Amino acid sequence: MVTGRGNGAARMVTIGVLALQGAVREHERMLDGLGVATRRVRVPSQLDGLDGLVLPGGESTAIARLARPSGLLTAIRDRIDAGFPVFGTCAGLILLADDVADPGGLVGLPTIGGLDVTVRRNAYGAQLASGEADVELSAGALVAAHDVGVALPRYEDRNGSVHPVGRDDRAVDEPSTMRGVFIRAPRIERVGAGVQVLGTREYEPVAIRSGAVFACTFHPEIVPDPALHALWLGGV
Amino acid sequence: MTDAAIQNRALVNTGLAEMLKGGVIMDVVTPEQARIAEEAGAVAVMALERVPADIRAQGGVARMSDPDLIDGIIKAVSIPVMAKARIGHFVEAQVLEALGVDYIDESEVLSPADYVNHIDKTAFRVPFVCGATNLGEALRRITEGASMIRSKGEAGTGDVSEAMRHLRTILGEIRALGAKSDDELFVAAKELAAPYELVRRVAKEGKLPVVLFVAGGVATPADAAMMMQLGADGVFVGSGIFKSGNPAERAKAIVEATTHYDDAARIAEVSRGLGEAMVGINVADVPAPHRLAERGW
Numbered sequence: 001m002v003t004g005r006g007n008g009a010a011r012m013v014t015i016g017v018l019a020l021q022g023a024v025r026e027h028e029r030m031l032d033g034l035g036v037a038t039r040r041v042r043v044p045s046q047l048d049g050l051d052g053l054v055l056p057g058g059e060s061t062a063i064a065r066l067a068r069p070s071g072l073l074t075a076i077r078d079r080i081d082a083g084f085p086v087f088g089t090c091a092g093l094i095l096l097a098d099d100v101a102d103p104g105g106l107v108g109l110p111t112i113g114g115l116d117v118t119v120r121r122n123a124y125g126a127q128l129a130s131g132e133a134d135v136e137l138s139a140g141a142l143v144a145a146h147d148v149g150v151a152l153p154r155y156e157d158r159n160g161s162v163h164p165v166g167r168d169d170r171a172v173d174e175p176s177t178m179r180g181v182f183i184r185a186p187r188i189e190r191v192g193a194g195v196q197v198l199g200t201r202e203y204e205p206v207a208i209r210s211g212a213v214f215a216c217t218f219h220p221e222i223v224p225d226p227a228l229h230a231l232w233l234g235g236v
Numbered sequence: 237m238t239d240a241a242i243q244n245r246a247l248v249n250t251g252l253a254e255m256l257k258g259g260v261i262m263d264v265v266t267p268e269q270a271r272i273a274e275e276a277g278a279v280a281v282m283a284l285e286r287v288p289a290d291i292r293a294q295g296g297v298a299r300m301s302d303p304d305l306i307d308g309i310i311k312a313v314s315i316p317v318m319a320k321a322r323i324g325h326f327v328e329a330q331v332l333e334a335l336g337v338d339y340i341d342e343s344e345v346l347s348p349a350d351y352v353n354h355i356d357k358t359a360f361r362v363p364f365v366c367g368a369t370n371l372g373e374a375l376r377r378i379t380e381g382a383s384m385i386r387s388k389g390e391a392g393t394g395d396v397s398e399a400m401r402h403l404r405t406i407l408g409e410i411r412a413l414g415a416k417s418d419d420e421l422f423v424a425a426k427e428l429a430a431p432y433e434l435v436r437r438v439a440k441e442g443k444l445p446v447v448l449f450v451a452g453g454v455a456t457p458a459d460a461a462m463m464m465q466l467g468a469d470g471v472f473v474g475s476g477i478f479k480s481g482n483p484a485e486r487a488k489a490i491v492e493a494t495t496h497y498d499d500a501a502r503i504a505e506v507s508r509g510l511g512e513a514m515v516g517i518n519v520a521d522v523p524a525p526h527r528l529a530e531r532g533w
């Protein structure tokens with residue numbers, strides 16, 4: 001159970017995971033560990049009643065192609081415009097970006113948009129250029145998230161213990177690091193005025209947020225560090 | 237490359253396979269076919285010179301593809317590109333790594349280069365997918381460094397029965413391991429001819445430590461959906477698409493059926509008007525020496 005805003009009563013939260021293709025199971029496992037219920041989303045009607053939606057890593061071209069017949073991505077965009085919380089990782093970020101440089105196979109396919117950034121797909125190169133790198137989570141961004149009314153990024157595990165986000169020694173008012181797994185990752189080449197940088201890799205933005213929409217270029221779902229998931233859930 | 241640097245590849249390499257889950261990987265022989273596959277929603281393409289049905293029909297020694305062909309396909313698409321090396325042919329694998337492919341398939345579809353040893357895949361930075369007909373074979377390939385497993389099926393036949401048999405065997409053996417007591421796992425490891433630690437992990441987690449796709453004989457949307465319902469993480473389609481009457485539509489339909497595998501009405505819808513499926517060969521009619529799945533051990 002995620003703690004609600006401030007010290008208010010805890011409530012049951014149900015998060016959708018876009019399940020057309022990709023690392024669906026990993027996000028479900030992460031969300032389950034944070035004590036929230038999940039539901040797989042393949043068609044627009046499955047968005048009803050959700051408190052938020054995760055867009056997993058996968059192949060953005062395949063996901064956009066599979067979503068087209070039902071208009072699912074447009075339905076997600078309509079909800080984002082109404083304040084619906086969404087968290088996109090890797091391919092999920094590409095689908096959320098307003099501008100995709102070098103879109104390749106995405107040309108002509110509707111995506112979601114709504115996040116004022118420019119991303120470049122496979123910007124580091126082929127799989128041989130994939131790798132792990134430290135992501136610096138910025139203290140300022142986390143504190144700012146708190147200041148604008150996002151609940152303290154703490155979560156309660158299944159045993160009822162409350163943890164701060166990520167490792168136990170991480171505090172919201174100090175910068176900290178998380179392990180980033182970058183797999184044929186996109187790069188964020190431009191960040192719009194309303195977009196906050198939450199995390200950087202060698203000074204480049206790799207985790208961002210704009211209101212209730214969070215996104216990152218790496219895969220927090222495949223390492224045991226729920227920092228970003230918990231931070232995002234804090235605002236759900 | 238130091239050992240440590242290669243060790244650190246494990247998560248990015250198994251991770252790439254995780255990102256392909258729920259998707260379809262298609263055999264392509266030209267950049268044009270690769271673009272058709274990408275437009276249809278393939279999550280990756282397998283670049284090769286001849287699809288398995290042609291290898292089977294034409295005979296002779298089947299080898300790694302010409303680097304020019306692989307380069308052309310890499311340039312044509314934005315999705316991952318895989319390519320095949322012969323079983324045990326570590327220099328073909330080195331060449332494919334140098335070409336910058338995203339995944340190497342150490343494949344029984346090509347003629348084996350070594351009838352004793354498989355490639356030591358731990359010596360590479362690029363990830364490998366390998367075929368398996370049973371759990372022991374899958375675990376031996378993982379021990380050698382494979383980051384992804386596919387059931388072998390019988391490539392180039394369009395007959396799904398062997399894919400079915402191999403997937404059921406692997407998943408059934410995993411379920412059987414889960415029913416064993418701790419002290420029975422030592423003998424299970426001996427019988428599977430696989431390392432005890434890996435066997436114990438599979439018994440505990442109830443799944444392979446890497447992604448399990450299915451391959452070899454999938455030719456229709458219903459074939460693909462059946463494999464997903466049985467518990468495959470995704471599907472390889474070889475000859476089934478570009479040896480059929482309407483490759484672009486069939487490719488799209490198989491992609492849709494793989495995602496919506498539990499929605500029979502949807503599978504019915506996408507199965508309409510696809511034209512002829514590949515003609516196919518019944519596996520029972522293929523003489524044993526010509527069965528590709530028996531290559532590799």
